Amino acid sequence: MKNTLFVVALVAVMSGCGEKPQALQTSGRDAPAYGGTGKAFTTAGWLQGDKASWESQLKARSQYGQNDYTRMN
Amino acid sequence: MARMKFVCDTERCIECNGCVTACKNEHEVPWGVNRRRVVTLNDGVPGEKSISVACMHCSDAPCMAVCPVNCFYRTDEGVVLHDKNVCIGCGYCAYACPFGAPQFPSQGAFGVRGKMDKCTFCAGGPEVNGSQAEFEKYGRNRLAEGKLPVCAEMCATKALIAGDGDVVADIMRNRVLRRGKGAEVWGWGTAYGSRQAGQPPAAPAAQGAKP
Numbered sequence: 639m640k641n642t643l644f645v646v647a648l649v650a651v652m653s654g655c656g657e658k659p660q661a662l663q664t665s666g667r668d669a670p671a672y673g674g675t676g677k678a679f680t681t682a683g684w685l686q687g688d689k690a691s692w693e694s695q696l697k698a699r700s701q702y703g704q705n706d707y708t709r710m711n
Numbered sequence: 712m713a714r715m716k717f718v719c720d721t722e723r724c725i726e727c728n729g730c731v732t733a734c735k736n737e738h739e740v741p742w743g744v745n746r747r748r749v750v751t752l753n754d755g756v757p758g759e760k761s762i763s764v765a766c767m768h769c770s771d772a773p774c775m776a777v778c779p780v781n782c783f784y785r786t787d788e789g790v791v792l793h794d795k796n797v798c799i800g801c802g803y804c805a806y807a808c809p810f811g812a813p814q815f816p817s818q819g820a821f822g823v824r825g826k827m828d829k830c831t832f833c834a835g836g837p838e839v840n841g842s843q844a845e846f847e848k849y850g851r852n853r854l855a856e857g858k859l860p861v862c863a864e865m866c867a868t869k870a871l872i873a874g875d876g877d878v879v880a881d882i883m884r885n886r887v888l889r890r891g892k893g894a895e896v897w898g899w900g901t902a903y904g905s906r907q908a909g910q911p912p913a914a915p916a917a918q919g920a921k922p
Contacts, residue, residue, distance in 0.1 A: 671834060696857065704859075705885070
């Protein structure tokens with residue numbers, strides 16, 4: 639009986655010294671941009687959720703919006 | 712896969728601060744926080760140069776390396792973003808960043824430092840794309856709308872270019888070839904590695920080099 643009480647007390651005391659998990663709950667990765675917003679204000683000419691069309695849309699946009707030489711010559 | 716990068720052409724930047732204004736307006740950035748700013752070197756001296764600076768979304772971002780709570784993450788497009796729910800506002804990233812990009816709002820009592828805020832390449836944050844929560848914390852998610860960062864898209868002289876690294880490098884290369892000067896792309900080597908910066912190749916190894 640004494641031994642049992644001693645073990646129970648020991649477990650209760652020692653559990654206080656136990657380490658709790660301290661891993662951060664990070665959000666991890668974001669939803670991919672090519673998934674779109676599903677709302678208005680999205681540029682026409684590409685399909686939301688289609689990675690290839692999103693990439694080609696951005697590539698074209700960065701050319702005709704920023705490359706003067708494609709417009710002047 | 713696109714690898715998003717910024718380039719600022721110092722031959723074209725006229726220090727109008729339009730990019731700064733557009734960024735603040737688009738994302739409703741609070742007072743005291745400037746995600747983008749224009750820096751002028753040798754101001755007032757003939758030949759002065761201006762450059763628009765913000766987070767460059769480095770290939771090997773030092774802010775990610777020093778963050779003690781690991782709040783940074785990188786998207787598939789190479790955009791360096793952070794989670795404000797995790798950020799503790801310690802400011803280590805501000806010390807580590809070579810561009811001075813991390814900003815801290817000081818609206819609390821005794822000027823306490825808030826959660827870090829920086830340029831997101833108009834890609835929002837970890838919240839749902841295009842959501843109100845994302846807008847309030849990180850600003851608008853233009854990438855998910857099929858658009859490029861507003862600072863570059865509205866730049867009047869097209870000094871600031873943003874987009875896929877291959878495309879922006881091609882545009883810049885074409886400009887330099889036509890005008891015959893201004894190949895110094897400031898910050899490119901620091902952010903994306905000197906081998907990509909149009910620099911001469913690394914010096915040959917000592918044993919293999921001829922005198």
